[in-house]
Amino acid sequence: MTTTTGPLATRRLILQGAASVALLGLGNLPFAATPARAAANDKYPEEAFKQKNEADAIKALYGKTAEPSDKVKLDAPEIAENGGVVPVSVTTTLDKVSSISFLVTENPYALAASYKVADGTVPGVANRLKMAKTTKLVAIVEADGKLYSATKEVKVTVGGCGG
Amino acid sequence: MASSIRVRATSNGDITEVQALIQHPMDTGLVKDPKGELIPAHYIQQLKFECNGKDVFVADWGTAVSKDPYVKFSFKGAKKGDDLKISWTDNKGASDTTTAKIA
Numbered sequence: 001m002t003t004t005t006g007p008l009a010t011r012r013l014i015l016q017g018a019a020s021v022a023l024l025g026l027g028n029l030p031f032a033a034t035p036a037r038a039a040a041n042d043k044y045p046e047e048a049f050k051q052k053n054e055a056d057a058i059k060a061l062y063g064k065t066a067e068p069s070d071k072v073k074l075d076a077p078e079i080a081e082n083g084g085v086v087p088v089s090v091t092t093t094l095d096k097v098s099s100i101s102f103l104v105t106e107n108p109y110a111l112a113a114s115y116k117v118a119d120g121t122v123p124g125v126a127n128r129l130k131m132a133k134t135t136k137l138v139a140i141v142e143a144d145g146k147l148y149s150a151t152k153e154v155k156v157t158v159g160g161c162g163g
Numbered sequence: 164m165a166s167s168i169r170v171r172a173t174s175n176g177d178i179t180e181v182q183a184l185i186q187h188p189m190d191t192g193l194v195k196d197p198k199g200e201l202i203p204a205h206y207i208q209q210l211k212f213e214c215n216g217k218d219v220f221v222a223d224w225g226t227a228v229s230k231d232p233y234v235k236f237s238f239k240g241a242k243k244g245d246d247l248k249i250s251w252t253d254n255k256g257a258s259d260t261t262t263a264k265i266a
Contacts, residue, residue, distance in 0.1 A: 042218070042221060044208045044223055085229045085230075086229075104227055107227050108191075109225055109226065112225055112227035113224050113225065113227070114223040114224075115220065115221065115222050115236075116220070116221040116222075117220065118217060118219050118220065118221075118238070120219070120238055120239045121219050121220055121238040121239070122178060122236065122238060122239070124237065125220075125235065125236045126233075126234070127222075127228065127229075127232065127234045127235070128232065128233050129228060130191070
């Protein structure tokens with residue numbers, strides 16, 4: 001990862017002075033990651049997955065806010081006995097869907113999964129998520145540049161994020 | 164080694180339905196082992212489905228996706244006998260790829 005930006009990163013570090021020498025090992029990582037994210041939009045959205053609350057995660061992922069829509073159908077159990085494996089799915093009747101995301105608001109990190117939907121792919125997905133405790137589950141559908149959401153409360157009897 | 168990916172892709176003419184099951188621990192980095200030490204995070208970050216040279220479906224996953232993840236979706240534009248290529252990479256840089264024939 002650091003080989004391509006190696007000479008550049010080294011020069012910058014020297015310019016920053018002796019104080020940064022101690023951080024050399026840690027410092028390489030952000031240097032390599034930043035240009036790559038700007039270059040390709042199919043890059044893994046690392047920042048969004050680090051956000052702890054739902055609003056910040058949506059903002060980091062899409063840069064805008066979602067409005068509730070009854071055209072987004074979110075299917076999840078009302079009561080999940082095992083928070084480690086909760087089957088959830090989304091379907092929508094919206095056109096020009098480009099992405100679908102799931103957020104579990106009470107989890108340590110809100111964003112659970114984000115799917116990029118190509119042209120010709122049916123806008124819908126089913127998967128299984130972990131939920132730490134009883135939580136709000138939010139599905140976001142990006143269609144024609146706008147965000148639409150659906151929300152459902154899932155009661156969790158045994159959490160899926162602790163030992 | 165057997166592939167970590169199990170896929171079933173079936174076409175009903177127009178639409179191909181894909182179901183994939185991957186063997187992966189999907190550790191969150193928040194759970195402790197019996198000795199009380201944190202199990203480091205180990206999870207799939209990106210999973211791609213490619214058909215006829217096009218990414219039909221790309222999943223970006225965080226730690227909240229269940230262990231041995233399952234995903235199901237459908238797409239148009241493929242026919243029986245086409246190859247569907249599935250590949251994943253995790254946060255430790257490991258990856259796996261498999262190719263399935265659409266039935």
